[in-house]
Amino acid sequence: MNILVVGAGAWGTALAVNACTRHSVTLWARKPAHVMAMLAARENAAYLPGIALPMQLSLSDQTDLAQLAGQHDLLVIATPMSGLRASLQVLSDQTAPVVWLCKGFEQALGAISVASGPTIGLLGHEVMHSVAPNVLGGVLSGPSFAQEVAHNAPTAVVAASPHAAVTQALVEAFHSDHLRVYANADWAGVEVGGAVKNVLAIATGLCDGLSLGLNARAALITRGLREMSRLGVALGGHTETFMGLSGLGDLVLTATGDLSRNRQVGVGLAQGLSLEAVLAKLGHVAEGVYSARTVVSRAQALGVDMPIASAVVDLLDGHITPRAAVVKLMQREPTAEV
Numbered sequence: 001m002n003i004l005v006v007g008a009g010a011w012g013t014a015l016a017v018n019a020c021t022r023h024s025v026t027l028w029a030r031k032p033a034h035v036m037a038m039l040a041a042r043e044n045a046a047y048l049p050g051i052a053l054p055m056q057l058s059l060s061d062q063t064d065l066a067q068l069a070g071q072h073d074l075l076v077i078a079t080p081m082s083g084l085r086a087s088l089q090v091l092s093d094q095t096a097p098v099v100w101l102c103k104g105f106e107q108a109l110g111a112i113s114v115a116s117g118p119t120i121g122l123l124g125h126e127v128m129h130s131v132a133p134n135v136l137g138g139v140l141s142g143p144s145f146a147q148e149v150a151h152n153a154p155t156a157v158v159a160a161s162p163h164a165a166v167t168q169a170l171v172e173a174f175h176s177d178h179l180r181v182y183a184n185a186d187w188a189g190v191e192v193g194g195a196v197k198n199v200l201a202i203a204t205g206l207c208d209g210l211s212l213g214l215n216a217r218a219a220l221i222t223r224g225l226r227e228m229s230r231l232g233v234a235l236g237g238h239t240e241t242f243m244g245l246s247g248l249g250d251l252v253l254t255a256t257g258d259l260s261r262n263r264q265v266g267v268g269l270a271q272g273l274s275l276e277a278v279l280a281k282l283g284h285v286a287e288g289v290y291s292a293r294t295v296v297s298r299a300q301a302l303g304v305d306m307p308i309a310s311a312v313v314d315l316l317d318g319h320i321t322p323r324a325a326v327v328k329l330m331q332r333e334p335t336a337e338v
Helices: 010-019 032-041 065-069 081-090 124-131 146-150 164-174 187-209 214-234 239-243 245-256 261-270 275-282 287-302 307-316 322-330
Strands: 002-006 024-028 048-052 058-060 074-077 098-100 137-141 155-160 179-184
Touching: 002 010, 002 065, 010 024, 010 048, 010 146, 010 164, 024 065, 032 058, 048 146, 065 081, 074 081, 074 164, 081 098, 081 124, 081 287, 124 137, 124 187, 137 164, 137 187, 137 245, 155 164, 155 187, 155 245, 164 179, 179 187, 187 214, 187 239, 187 245, 187 261, 187 287, 187 307, 187 322, 214 239, 214 245, 214 287, 214 307, 239 245, 245 261, 261 275, 261 287, 287 307, 307 322
Parallel strands: 002 024, 002 074, 024 058, 074 098, 098 137, 155 179
Antiparallel strands: 137 155
16 A cells, blocks of 8 residues: 655654555655655654654655645645645545544634534534545544554554545554554544543643642543543534543543643643743644634533633633632532533
């Protein structure tokens, strides 16, 4: 199989490295200087340092991305969520499956309106429907740190699409002795899980940064999963999806793993750093920061209660201190566990 990975960030590079020993894989980067640096060092020092790029992995900065894509059997968009719309527009006429790795909601700015309502941020498959409705689309998601995938550490992810041909292509491309790929038709549920877990990881990082204890962490993850499920079902997802890899699995990893950038945002805020300082220290995108407001705005539009996510937005906007956010959540009125 000929695979094109569009975007040479950490996750795209890790997946390309993982697959290039079994398939013909090209890793495409937008900036020629980035490609030249990778060619010279056979390493993506900017995003995945310490991982050798196998000689069989091709690197490209070809200007005509659509022409390059036409030579491949599977197209994988590995940009941040902010780059998905533009990438799909370029690839909108392709007949090969087009899948994306990004997790989150598109920011509301520039997004289309949903059901003639107010302009809001969209999930990946909603972006696809608006700019590339004819492509065979899908998403690859689940609990997967790039460094571990690049090191062939045992990992399981989920390939989601309503098109069986797309999930089958993803299984054929990436399933191996080190990486298990499960198929799922519920791409709405899978995408909500991938988006909301980033926001909840900020909250869990805050909890740990304030040294609130393991009881608090367990409660936050559990109640956060309920918030995720409520929003996901309201957006067309299936309840059982949130007990799987893209829901519970990715939430546990992102909320507790020290490699999680979103968790590090919460820890940094708990330590008294400004949001700007935390993001500058990270040096890479933390999608939860950009998705949190859209998560809450979509929940509010649907009448879905998401107190943890709402507290994260108040914290990110500077309307509340870390400790005040915890007090606000603990002082909510008693309710049934639903």
